[in-house]
Amino acid sequence: MLVTATKNLAADSGDRSPVRHAGAWAHRISATWIIGLRADLVFLSGGVVVGYAIVFAYTVWRFDVTLLWFAWLAVLGGPHLFATYTRTYFSRAERQSRAGLLWSSLGLFLVSPVIAVLIGASSVAGFAWHRASLLGFIAASLWAYWHLIRQHYGLVRLYGRKHDDRDKIDYRIDWLLVHVGLLAPFVALLAGHPELRANLQLPPDAPGAAGFESVNWLKDLCLSALGLVVAAFLVRQIYRATKGRRVNGPKLILLLLVVPYYFFICTSSEVQAAPLFAVAPLLAIPHDLQYHAMVWLYNRNQKPAVPEGGQSGAIIAVSLYAAGALVFGVVLATLSCSVDRALACAPLFYDATPTVLAGLSVRDILYTTFYGFFLHHYVIDQRIWKPDRDPRVAKGLGVG
Numbered sequence: 506m507l508v509t510a511t512k513n514l515a516a517d518s519g520d521r522s523p524v525r526h527a528g529a530w531a532h533r534i535s536a537t538w539i540i541g542l543r544a545d546l547v548f549l550s551g552g553v554v555v556g557y558a559i560v561f562a563y564t565v566w567r568f569d570v571t572l573l574w575f576a577w578l579a580v581l582g583g584p585h586l587f588a589t590y591t592r593t594y595f596s597r598a599e600r601q602s603r604a605g606l607l608w609s610s611l612g613l614f615l616v617s618p619v620i621a622v623l624i625g626a627s628s629v630a631g632f633a634w635h636r637a638s639l640l641g642f643i644a645a646s647l648w649a650y651w652h653l654i655r656q657h658y659g660l661v662r663l664y665g666r667k668h669d670d671r672d673k674i675d676y677r678i679d680w681l682l683v684h685v686g687l688l689a690p691f692v693a694l695l696a697g698h699p700e701l702r703a704n705l706q707l708p709p710d711a712p713g714a715a716g717f718e719s720v721n722w723l724k725d726l727c728l729s730a731l732g733l734v735v736a737a738f739l740v741r742q743i744y745r746a747t748k749g750r751r752v753n754g755p756k757l758i759l760l761l762l763v764v765p766y767y768f769f770i771c772t773s774s775e776v777q778a779a780p781l782f783a784v785a786p787l788l789a790i791p792h793d794l795q796y797h798a799m800v801w802l803y804n805r806n807q808k809p810a811v812p813e814g815g816q817s818g819a820i821i822a823v824s825l826y827a828a829g830a831l832v833f834g835v836v837l838a839t840l841s842c843s844v845d846r847a848l849a850c851a852p853l854f855y856d857a858t859p860t861v862l863a864g865l866s867v868r869d870i871l872y873t874t875f876y877g878f879f880l881h882h883y884v885i886d887q888r889i890w891k892p893d894r895d896p897r898v899a900k901g902l903g904v905g
């Protein structure tokens with residue numbers, strides 16, 4: 506309708522009318538959404554708005570970051586793990602087709618007792634660094650960020666399939682923009698965050714500090730790489746426009762919102778001043794909202810259309826999903842808050858904790874168990890979203 510209206514207006518004012526040119530540009534913009542206009546803008550691209558709101562609440566209203574963190578894990582972070590269960594273990598078709606993956610992956614929850622045995626045996630043997638195996642969970646945190654990068658890129662590819670984009674040059678540039686655009690600021694964050702630098706016994710990230718330049722060059726290198734990739738992406742879009750190619754509007758909206766958001770979060774002085782644990786919700790919130798929306802889309806497309814007048818069953822299903830997800834999220838948040846000293850929660854398990862094995866405490870067991878949920882999620886999730894290889898997944902995502 507917009508294009509038709511602009512063409513009609515242009516007919517009264519000549520071929521050189523700006524309105525006619527606007528209509529021509531509007532005709533070049535392709536807007537095929539994954540879920541729908543409103544859902545895509547709110548859940549797939551709009552999660553950054555929630556992140557900005559949390560930064561505002563922390564820096565202006567001085568909200569307690571522990572409460573913000575707990576609210577995130579209870580309402581979004583934990584429930585997005587529950588969403589994976591509805592996509593896999595709660596589905597008869599998935600249990601049948603992915604039985605090997607689903608049941609063997611439960612072995613990841615054995616990570617906790619394995620770590621316990623390693624710590625106990627190392628302590629008995631007199632190994633000075635008997636608790637070093639717990640450091641492996643730092644790698645799990647880095648895996649979490651890679652996990653969300655891959656999801657952002659997956660959405661970019663889905664928009665490409667929706668718009669029948671087949672140019673390999675665009676694939677490569679999009680890949681670089683998402684991966685470099687999100688990884689480079691993250692490395693800069695890790696290189697400059699005062700809490701992490703103190704834990705690694707690095708000098709403060711401030712001009713004039715001893716050894717400052719020894720790490721600061723890494724930040725400069727990362728941000729320079731980001732600038733080059735952004736420039737390449739913009740040049741490519743200009744080139745496509747001059748050749749009269751249609752613009753993938755939804756993909757551009759996603760990229761123009763997500764890439765600057767992660768640059769802001771990772772380089773903002775306000776975020777750098779926050780405790781390290783408080784940064785996790787800011788990084789994960791866009792991912793969590795996207796994930797809930799995509800699981801809902803997939804689950805909906807696996808079932809026959811709801812007949813007219815039969816919406817009550819769908820409402821009940823959504824309500825049960827929300828309730829189950831929230832309960833799971835609250836339990837997981839309570840568990841984590843009880844074992845992490847940095848969160849300053851009620852000292853249920855880390856104050857005067859009894860030792861159950863040599864060198865191993867109740868807190869250690871709960872700590873590794875908590876990470877078991879996320880390790881399990883990462884392994885499962887990277888295997889179940891393959892629309893190029895699985896026709897059922899392609900159908901579920903609307904690109905079959």
